[in-house]
Amino acid sequence: MSDPRRIVIIGAGLGGATAAATLRGRGYDGELVVLGAEQHRPYELPPLSKGLLLGDTDEPDWVRDEGFYREHGIDLRAGTSATHIDRGARMVVDSNGDEHSFDRLLLATGSQPRMMPGADQPGVRTLRTLDDSLALRGAFATIERLVIIGAGWIGTEAAAAARRHGVDVTVVDQVAAPLLTVLGPEVAGVFQELHSENGVHWRLGTGVAGIEEGAVRLTDGTSLAADLVLVAVGAAPRVELAHAAGFDLADDGGVAVDATLRTSAPEVYAVGDIASQFHPRYGKRVRVEHWANAKNQGEHVAANLLGGEEPYLRSPYFFSDQYSLGCEYRGLANVDTHRLVVRGDLAKREFIAFWLRAGQVTAAMNVNVWDAGDALKALVDGQVAVTPEQLREADLPALA
Template identity: 60%
Template sequence: MAEPQRIVIVGTGLAGASAASALRDRGYGGKITMFGTENRRPYELPALSKDILLGKTNEPAWVHEASFYADNEIDLELGVSVLEVRPGDHSIVDSNGAVRSYDRLLLATGSRPRVLPGAQGHVLRTLTDSLTLKSELREGRHVVIVGAGWIGCEVASAARTHGCRVTVVDPLAEPLVRVLGTEMGVMFRGLHEEHGVEFKLGTGVAGFSPSGVRLDDGTELIPDVTVLAVGATPRLELAEAAGLELADGGVAVDAALRTSVPDVFAAGDIAAHAHPRHTHRVRVEHWANAKDQGTHVAGSLIGLDEPYQKSPYFFTDQYDLGMEYRGLADPSDELVVRGDLASRQFIAFWLREGRLRAAMNVNVWDDGTALSALVDAQATVTPTQLREADLGSLA
């Protein structure tokens, strides 16, 4: 496969920016053009629900210094959307009406916050969203958060740190239960309740009014601030209109992140990836996936055929709890806990048919390398080994 002369990247998030820099690191000398709807250079998202909301900084973690793009001859088209992808003639149409040709195209369009019908409130996806919400988090104000997932829990932590009164609403029985299961959900609920958060669980939202949030149990909450944290929707419109195969909620890509259309690739939130270690497609909306897939797809864009094999990874910081999660488990998998759950200093493991599917270390920081090796290998281990053996020796 001849090296492409023109690579177009749609999306200036972490996946797109990581791909652009990795292309240059690999010695690619052709033209790189990136299109992004925001008027800011690429930045990472985790700080938006962590350090920025906590008031520790007003700056995100920029993917690169401002001079990096010009220094590496990467053309940043900021504030410019791609309206159409034309695979037949290898071109895109941008929001200025220009038609741009490509030899290879990377779609890294990311996600948008999911909203509820008639909803009124803050969402959290961009730097502007984060700075605007932070300005609302003032002592004594009542913050209602709809959604008890990762964003909802991190916003609750930040709001309580600012002295807000916080109510979290979710139709499920525990926070984070879809990802971590009931026992871990109870642990996170206890953490937040100890810090004064009130939960309305097993309760959905019936509607919104200018003054409040109506719940389906008849309760009406009257907040000063409403936050909508009900998940994200991958931006698939361009891919769908261009005729790319969609699957499992995303753009279907093979092991090397190629789509069903020649010379078009996808990475990050939108990529439903045929992961070599899983029997189903994997689509992950987390920082590490965007960074690592973006870096990997650079090789595919210049003609390499190497499968992307990294395990999903994400982290959170809430109050004095820090956590890292590696792998991909189902909450119904067998849960094994090593350490003290009550003091929130432990490692949780998820086993399926005797093989390790995922591991989560909570306020335990010495075993990250071993945990990554065990999860990547989907190691065959027993619960007793996970509770008692030296993890390094198991790895």
């Protein structure tokens, strides 16, 4: 393909904005248009359920300073969404009716909260945007009782923030423990106990029958009084635009991309939450909805938009902060089939959890242990063959 003179990026989140900045950093001097539905300039999502919701800060982590986009010739169209992609004409139409031709197109449309019946009525919130976070934090000052539907990362982080503000919190989920599908019962139990110690009430192993004004009805026949309800049952990739344009979708709901992040159209790429990548390390499609994936894929795809063919090889990574617990997770594990090995003390919440498959490290999570990050990354990225005894006792940098 010839060098692109005009690149259009749909999505002004972390992935799209990072790709634009990296393109300029690599010396690309062609036209560069970024379409973003929100009125805010690009920002990172983790503070929305952490520092911002806790009240430790009043602003998110901005991807770049306010003047960066103008100074670097990036045509950032805030408050402007894409409404149509004409693949044949290589044209994007936006919500203002403007047309943007492209030589290369990057899809970085992110995710939206999954909804449930009753979630559209007053007194029910979701947490996905800067405005969502600020509104929810403001509500914490006026309510007494919060019911959170969903015991995943957003639900548990929001619970910790609400307790900081003195709100009575009940978390509802059909699973038997918070974060169970990601961490397995032993490690999930650490988080459940932590929240219980901080006053969170659990209604686990039961579903939601309905959301009413001032209450949540459960499938076990009981009802929970609620001044506010937070629906945190996951996120769905925004693929409607890609689907309408005829790009191949994957079974996991994302846009199918190859190892280089290219879609079924050779001039179009996708990154972040929507990208279902064939990952060379895992030999299968992987779609990751975490901060580091959007950032790292945004950086990586810039070279490929300019004609490169490099596969994206990084392992998934995310972090969480809840009360006095901080953790980082690297890799990709199946908690039902991979063996858990714990180094350290679960009761003290100072440990490293490893997951093994066929004697190789597939994932590792450090909890309140901050001197092992490089070694854990090397163990996971290298899929190093080790024994459980070595992981519990040996010097980790030497193993890596």
